[in-house]
Amino acid sequence: MGKIVIEKKDIDILDILRINARSSLSDISRETNIPLSTVFDRVRRVESNLIKKYTSFIDFGNIGVRNKRGLIITGEMPELKSHSINKIMRLDEGRLFIELCHNSQNSVKEFDEEMKKSKCSILHDFEYEPIVEEKIIPSTLFNE
Amino acid sequence: MGFNQKELLIMSHLRENSRKNLTKISKETKIAVSTIFDKIKKYEGGIIKKHTCILDFTKLGFDVRVKMILKCPRPNRDEIQEFLVRHPRVNSVYKINNGYDFLIEGIFRHMKDLSEFTEKLDGYKVKDRHEYFVLEDLKIESFLSDPSYIEMVGI
Structure with missing residues (x-):
């Protein structure tokens, strides 16, 4: 790189x-x-x-997003079209991290149905809320 | 309090590119510049938590990027949270459920830098730890960042 x-x-x-x-x-x-x-x-x-x-980081609670949802999956990468997806990261050993912002039960249902159609396995499925996000200020990395 | 359609649209432009100027947002949304200015000022420091940039840490010399899920002993939880929030290599900290306590994202110069961090973490008697190396971002801060979708269907 x-x-x-x-x-x-x-x-x-x-x-x-x-x-x-x-x-x-x-x-x-x-x-x-x-x-x-x-x-x-x-x-x-x-x-x-x-x-x-x-x-910009927005408080999504104002549009009905209670918590973010994170999944770590393995296997065949699913075709995901859901608009509740916020992040996707490729991890080591063929795994994927997916972060979702569900603002309704419909959004959860829609995504879970997409996942059912795929051939991947879910290793972890959890909800989370931020304590601190993207906090590193570049100059602090070099103050050593 | 929820957003109305105009506010959602403005937010989606900021989510797409937080540096976009007011004139451009106005042209694309047909909302007056003064209205956009007022809305952004109204929500900054509250619902708009911050306008920032997502960095490419590898280009800054930090080649190892890790996501970790941690299970911690209850008496140490606050102390561990404090350690994580203050640590210069930890970029994000989240409180999670489902049998675990924290999800963190850390960035490190190399594997030795990562080991030094995990050694310190082990000193807090973390019960369980799963580490995943991040190889590539496929989607970054995508939710609510497509103004054309918001225009069509709202949220």
Whole structure:
């Protein structure tokens, strides 16, 4: 996997985008003392190389999602079309982790029916709520 | 409190790309910029927990990414939670059911870095631990992130 040369400026910018992705280029320039034109270039650089996605974390309780649901499955990868899927990760030894946000009994039923049609086995099926999510600020990784 | 259709649509644009500017969201939703601005301001710090970016930790030099499910002795649970929440290699911590206590995601430079973490964890007398190495993200923060779907069917 290719690694790029990361400089302190990139980490400073990443820190700010991690804490508030809606920070303007001027905000970033002011907080980091990096000239605006450099910030513009560096943000594009980190977006291409270090950021997988910008997203907002919403309290899904407001739309009827009581808890998230996680499954660890093995076997043939099912074809999953359910709109309640939030994450899918490929794990080692042919396993998959699937995170779901069910906001109704229908959503649970729809997903469980999709799973029944597949040939996979469920190793774990649990509900969970976040204590803390995506907490790591990049600069803390290098303060050792 | 639930969202109305306009609010859901705005949320879905932020879920899709939290850095999208107000003008673009307005153009795509036909909602006035001022309304979008007000809605976002209203919900930030509450229902909108944060606007963030999902990082590629391997590109930052952290090649080992692990999901762990832990079963802990009841008297140590709070102490273990504190340890996990504070640990610099732990990215996310969740409280789970079904016979287990915590689901965590950690990132480590290499296997030795991971062993040092699990050794410290074993010091808390964790009853059971399952480790799974994350090889690839196939879908990232997908729920409520498709504005065209929200427009069609709501939620």
